[in-house]
Amino acid sequence: MLFLSNKIEEEKDMINVTIDNKQIQVAEGTTILKAARQAGIHIPTLCYFELAGMNFENKPGGCRVCVVEITKDFNGKPRRNLAPACATDCVEGMEVLTHSARVINARRTVVELILSDHPTDCLTCAKSGQCELQKLAQNLGIREIPFHGEQSTYRKDMSPSIVRDIDKCIMCRRCENVCNNIQTVGALSAVNRGFSAVVAPAFEQDLMDSPCVMCGQCVQVCPVGALSEVDDTRNVMAAINNPKKTVIVNTAPATRVALGEEFGMEPGTIVTGQMAAALRRLGFDYVFDTDFTADLTIMEEGTELLGRIKKFMAGDKSVRLPILTSCCPGWVNFFEHNFPDMLDVPSTAKSPMQMFGAVAKNYWAEKMGINREDLVVVSIMPCLAKKYESKRKEFYKDGNPDIDYVLSTRELARLIKQFNLDLKDMPSEDYDDPLGESTGAAVIFGATGGVIEAATRTAYEVFTGKALPKIDFTELRGMDGIRDAWVDFNGTPIHIGIAHGLANARKLLERVREGKEQFHAIEVMACPGGCVGGAGQPYHHGNSEIIKKRTEAIYREDAGKPIRKSHENASVMKLYKEYLGEPCGHKSHELLHTHYFDKSEHVEISEK
Amino acid sequence: MAVIKLSEDKINFIKDVCKSFHNDGGEVINVLHKVQGEYGYLSAEVQELVAKELNIPVSRVYGIVSFYSFFTMTPKGKHPISVCLGTACYVRGAEKVLDELKRQLGVEVGGTTPDGKFSLNCLRCVGACGLAPVAMIGDKVYGRLTPDKVKEVLAEYND
Numbered sequence: 001m002l003f004l005s006n007k008i009e010e011e012k013d014m015i016n017v018t019i020d021n022k023q024i025q026v027a028e029g030t031t032i033l034k035a036a037r038q039a040g041i042h043i044p045t046l047c048y049f050e051l052a053g054m055n056f057e058n059k060p061g062g063c064r065v066c067v068v069e070i071t072k073d074f075n076g077k078p079r080r081n082l083a084p085a086c087a088t089d090c091v092e093g094m095e096v097l098t099h100s101a102r103v104i105n106a107r108r109t110v111v112e113l114i115l116s117d118h119p120t121d122c123l124t125c126a127k128s129g130q131c132e133l134q135k136l137a138q139n140l141g142i143r144e145i146p147f148h149g150e151q152s153t154y155r156k157d158m159s160p161s162i163v164r165d166i167d168k169c170i171m172c173r174r175c176e177n178v179c180n181n182i183q184t185v186g187a188l189s190a191v192n193r194g195f196s197a198v199v200a201p202a203f204e205q206d207l208m209d210s211p212c213v214m215c216g217q218c219v220q221v222c223p224v225g226a227l228s229e230v231d232d233t234r235n236v237m238a239a240i241n242n243p244k245k246t247v248i249v250n251t252a253p254a255t256r257v258a259l260g261e262e263f264g265m266e267p268g269t270i271v272t273g274q275m276a277a278a279l280r281r282l283g284f285d286y287v288f289d290t291d292f293t294a295d296l297t298i299m300e301e302g303t304e305l306l307g308r309i310k311k312f313m314a315g316d317k318s319v320r321l322p323i324l325t326s327c328c329p330g331w332v333n334f335f336e337h338n339f340p341d342m343l344d345v346p347s348t349a350k351s352p353m354q355m356f357g358a359v360a361k362n363y364w365a366e367k368m369g370i371n372r373e374d375l376v377v378v379s380i381m382p383c384l385a386k387k388y389e390s391k392r393k394e395f396y397k398d399g400n401p402d403i404d405y406v407l408s409t410r411e412l413a414r415l416i417k418q419f420n421l422d423l424k425d426m427p428s429e430d431y432d433d434p435l436g437e438s439t440g441a442a443v444i445f446g447a448t449g450g451v452i453e454a455a456t457r458t459a460y461e462v463f464t465g466k467a468l469p470k471i472d473f474t475e476l477r478g479m480d481g482i483r484d485a486w487v488d489f490n491g492t493p494i495h496i497g498i499a500h501g502l503a504n505a506r507k508l509l510e511r512v513r514e515g516k517e518q519f520h521a522i523e524v525m526a527c528p529g530g531c532v533g534g535a536g537q538p539y540h541h542g543n544s545e546i547i548k549k550r551t552e553a554i555y556r557e558d559a560g561k562p563i564r565k566s567h568e569n570a571s572v573m574k575l576y577k578e579y580l581g582e583p584c585g586h587k588s589h590e591l592l593h594t595h596y597f598d599k600s601e602h603v604e605i606s607e608k
Numbered sequence: 609m610a611v612i613k614l615s616e617d618k619i620n621f622i623k624d625v626c627k628s629f630h631n632d633g634g635e636v637i638n639v640l641h642k643v644q645g646e647y648g649y650l651s652a653e654v655q656e657l658v659a660k661e662l663n664i665p666v667s668r669v670y671g672i673v674s675f676y677s678f679f680t681m682t683p684k685g686k687h688p689i690s691v692c693l694g695t696a697c698y699v700r701g702a703e704k705v706l707d708e709l710k711r712q713l714g715v716e717v718g719g720t721t722p723d724g725k726f727s728l729n730c731l732r733c734v735g736a737c738g739l740a741p742v743a744m745i746g747d748k749v750y751g752r753l754t755p756d757k758v759k760e761v762l763a764e765y766n767d
Contacts, residue, residue, distance in 0.1 A: 186665025191674045202659075202670040203652050210667065599610070601660060606613040 015092040018072075020099070031059075032068055032085040032096055043068065043098050044107070044136055046114075047172035048086040049221055052544045053479060054501070054528045058177045058221075061087035063170065064110045065136060069097040082106050108140050116147035118224075119167050125225040126163070130539050132223035133170060154198060159207040160391045161214040161230060161384040166198050169226040175199055175218035182528065183502040185334065187212035211337045211599075215330035215502065215526040216384030216535025221542070229384050229536060232405045233415050239376040239404070240283040246368075247376040248286040249279050250356045250435070253294065254382040254446030254531035255409045257553035261538040261546070262413035263423040268549030270557055273428025278416050279380075280429065289431045290379065291438030293355040294445045294454070296575070297327060298566035300349040300592050301451075302458045303583035305521055309463075309494070320345045322497065322512065322519035325451050327351045329389035330526030332596065334502050339509055340598040348593040352445065353379050353386055354395055356435070357402025358591040363579045364435060372397070376404045380412050382446070382534035385526065394594055408536025437571040440471075440557070440564030447554045448500035448530035449476040449483065452523035456487055456496070458567045464490040471564050477555070479529065479548065482508050484519070497522040500530050612656045621646060622654065626661035633664040636672060640679060648684040685720045685727035687765050689713075692742045694733030701754070702741035706730065708755035709743075712762060725765065 012027040019036050026035045036043050047063040050056065061084045070079035070088075072095035082103065085096075097103060115137060122128050154166040171190070176199050179188040187210040191200050201210030219227045240247050260269035279287045305323045312319040324346040326332055335346060350358065357377050365375050379386060383406075389395070390403035407415070416423060430436070441457050444450030453476045460468055475485040476496065481504035484497045497512075497519045499505040505524040511517045527533045532550035533540070540546040558564060566572065580587045614622075625642045629635035639658055644650050650673055659666035673679040691697075691706045706717070709728055713721050720727040726745075736742050739751025743761075750761055 180665065180668075186667055189665065189667035189671035191667075191671045193675050200667075202655070202665070202667040211665070601610045601612055601656060603612045603614070603619060603657060603660070605616045605619065607615075 015090060017090045017093070018095040020097060026090055028090075030090050032083070032088050032090055032094075033066055035090050036068075036085065036096075036098055041098055043085045044139065045086060046132060046136060046170065046223060047174070049172070049174045049177075049223075049542050051528060051542055054182075054544055054547075055481065056178065056182050056528070058172070058174045059086045060173050063114065063172060065107060067103060067106050067110070069100045069103050071095045071097055104140075108142065111136050111140055111142060112145055113147055114170055115142065115145045116149055117152055118170070119151075120145075125168070126165075126228035126231070127222075127225035131225060132541070134224075150195065152195075152198075157206050158230060159212065159214060160388040161216055162207055162212075162219055163228050163230055164207060165226055165228070166200070167226075168224050169199060170224055171197065171199070172223060173199065174221040174223065175227055178217045178221050179212075181503065183213070183215060183217060183334075183526070184506050185211060185213050185215070185337075185502060188218065213330045213333035213337065213502070213526065214385040214388040215334075217527060218535075219384060220527075220533075220535045220537070220539065229408050229411065230387055231411060232387070232407055233411050233418075236378050236405050236407060237415070239378070245374055245376045246285050246370050247283070247378060248288055248360060248435075249284040249378045249380060250288045250290040250293075250353070250360075251275060251279070251380040252290045252353065252382055252386075252446070252531065253443045253450075253554065254534060254537065254550065255380050255412070256443075257446065257532065257550045257557065258382065258537045259409050259413060260423060262410065263416075265424065266549075267546040268553040270553050271423055271426075272557065273430070274423045274426035275380075275412075276431055277426040277429040278421055278423060279412075281421055281426075282415055282419060284378070286432045286435075287429075288356070288360070288435035289438050289442075290352050290356055290381075291442035291445075292435045292569070292571065293359060294327075294352040294442035295439055295566035295569040295572045296355050296359070296592065297349055297352045297445075297451075298441060298454050298458050299572060299576075299583045300355075300588060301325065301347045302455045302462065302566070304347050304349060305455060306459055306463055307584065309520055313492075322495075322522045323347050325455075325521075325523045326594075327445065327451055328525050328531075329383065329385040331502070331505065331524045333385065333388070333599070334505065334526065335509070336597055336599040338506065338600065339513070340600040342509070342513065343596045343598065346596065348595065350395075350592055350594045351386075351389065352442075353381065353406075354389065354402060354594070355592050357390070357395065359575065360435065361397070361400075361402050362591060363575065372400055377402065379403050379406045380409065381406050382409050382531045382537045383527075384408060384535040386536070409534075410536060410538060413538070434571040434574065437569060438561075439566055439569050440559065440561035441566045442569075443557045443561065444554055446531045447477070447551045448525050449478065449498045449523065450530065450554065451525075452476055452496055452498060452521060454566060455521065456494075457565045460487070460489055461565065461567065463492075466490060468565075472559075479551075494520045496520065499523070500525040500533075501528045502526050612653050612660070614653050614657060618647070618654070619657065622657050623661055626658065629662075631662055633662045636662055636664060636669060637676075640669070640673065644679060649680045649682055651681065651683075680718060682718060682720050682727070683724070686725050687745050688727045688729065690729050690731045690734075690744045692732070692734050692736075692740070692744075693730045694737070694740075696733075696737035697741040700740040702743075704755050705741055705743065705753045705758065708758045712758055726762075 014025045024039045046065040049058040066085040067082040068085045073079045074091040157164040176188045256272040260271040326346045387406045395402045441454035453473045487494045499508045529547040533547045655669045659669045
């Protein structure tokens with residue numbers, strides 16, 4: 001595919017343009033914005049957003065921040081009006097000024113007009129420091145807002161994961177675009193017209209009542225504070241400061257390759273040990289790892305997969321294949337809304353986070369002699385859907401949740417900063433035993449393809465009874481939205497599918513539903529790139545290189561682990577021996593498996 | 609599981625309309641036009657069913673319904689009132705007539721009285737400029753209106 005697209009690029013005619021007196025050659029059809037970037041010239045943007053290589057470009061041409069002056073157009077004459085660089089194609093011989101006096105003036109007026117209907121509570125805004133509008137105002141040196149008019153007043157909407165503060169919305173439509181096109185969730189749309197236009201769910205209902213799956217990608221792409229995560233940091237600190245409570249924490253795989261960015265480290269820096277050290281400084285009593293239960297997930301999900309494959313091969317037609325992974329809560333919500341006819345297809349295994357909660361509040365609490373009510377379990381997640389997942393009723397026991405609080409990677413960074421700690425200065429410390437031991441197979445849960453690779457490593461050895469000749473299944477890795485590979489299980493070919501981004505998942509699942517393609521197992525992650533690109537991760541501002549570097553770090557962390565197969569995790573094996581019995585056994589089913597609900601819309605005939 | 613509750617007739621009608629447009633999401637405006645033509649307005653349930661039949665998000669359907677002023681989510685009254693605000697009517701005081709209607713009915717433009725009797729809307733020119741200012745109630749045209757005449761005209765519809 002890559003080769004093909006390069007070829008198309010080559011075949012395109014090249015044209016000459018001059019930007020800020022710099023002559024460059026670009027392919028026909030290149031926008032002024034992209035041409036300028038090629039020439040190393042930065043044109044500021046606001047509504048425009050691109051996640052290069054992930055098929056996502058938002059260019060409504062609405063904000064006019066990227067306007068430029070075309071001093072020589074196709075007809076040899078200057079263009080009368082300023083042109084939006086993001087939505088104007090270059091033509092042969094075009095001459096463009098990106099920072100003429102006229103341009104800067106217009107740009108400033110545009111930003112002043114946007115600010116005239118924008119709350120100026122920057123100091124207390126959730127996006128402060130990360131806000132693209134704030135940055136623009138700063139760069140343009142805006143010191144007063146000369147325009148005064150009506151101000152938007154819209155109610156705040158809070159779901160368990162996402163806060164919508166629409167007064168701050170600048171109508172860039174990035175959230176609507178990501179929700180409808182990258183995720184095909186369709187929860188958000190522009191509604192109403194003129195001044196009262198807002199991006200909202202149907203009938204302006206709350207997100208919670210819409211088909212929103214809480215993936216939070218809208219938050220990840222929102223340039224301002226209109227969309228942000230629900231902040232649980234205060235609740236966590238209150239629990240830590242409560243002497244009656246034992247507070248333990250578990251950290252998801254993808255957090256360790258992204259947290260460093262919040263402290264100025266290069267994307268892709270691995271900060272596992274520093275994160276554990278910082279969590280201890282914050283006052284957590286035990287620092288554990290979600291990777292421990294990721295290994296446990298593989299034992300359960302892998303056993304379930306092998307069970308289904310063996311039955312299928314024995315001729316049992318009632319077996320539902322492919323098995324679908326169920327670690328990603330955004331994905332679980334998505335299939336509950338969109339594939340109600342396939343609720344028996346996904347693995348019934350809980351996500352690693354919910355398995356952690358179940359193991360901590362039952363096995364570990366018992367072992368330590370701690371009452372369930374006195375144990376607070378906190379999760380550090382790259383994800384916003386995890387906040388919602390932890391509040392699902394089926395994960396409560398007698399009114400007490402298995403996971404008490406979920407903090408995003410960003411929220412953890414805020415807490416560390418509150419304590420005036422710098423991750424760079426932290427020593428590298430280990431996780432506590434026993435819920436801190438993990439293998440390389442668990443770490444790769446954080447990248448697209450990782451869960452299924454981890455499952456394959458274990459399933460292969462259990463199925464064939466032989467040691468893997470090669471641990472790395474590179475054929476399952478990559479960034480293409482939909483991938484598939486055949487893995488040879490000692491003579492039995494196993495067909496594996498992978499999708500990340502829910503639009504891709506929908507496409508793949510529809511192919512399966514229509515019977516067009518047969519798979520044994522499919523991994524789905526809701527967010528582009530998998531958890532490394534999760535909505536709770538440090539904002540990437542559209543730089544897909546950051547997601548790639550986090551992915552590379554994930555595989556580096558895996559390669560550096562002494563044990564890289566889940567079934568070789570000694571603490572997991574001990575847990576089975578002491579408490580659970582066997583994978584998919586009675587006790588496992590009780591604690592580690594769940595069921596799904598039909599959340600789709602049904603038509604019913606009413607009386608009148 | 610969310611439930612869309614509608615009468616059997618409505619369900620069948622909406623399904624037929626969607627089918628006549630090949631259940632194509634791109635035809636949503638035409639579908640909504642036909643459905644509103646039949647029922648006078650587009651309830652939330654109706655929009656949900658249209659979305660389901662056309663396989664598009666209901667947020668998009670609502671986005672369209674709330675954008676175009678022709679579409680309404682308020683049921684029309686038994687006697688729909690349309691006040692002409694075309695140029696001729698406007699210069700001869702249509703706005704004052706409209707204000708008086710709003711006052712007497714206690715509704716804004718686009719609204720329906722709580723008893724469901726009258727709904728109030730505006731339009732541009734009914735081709736009776738010689739009678740300006742003009743309003744229509746149902747199919748009946750009332751010409752040379754003044755605010756003083758409003759009460760009398762409405763009284764015609766007392767049961």
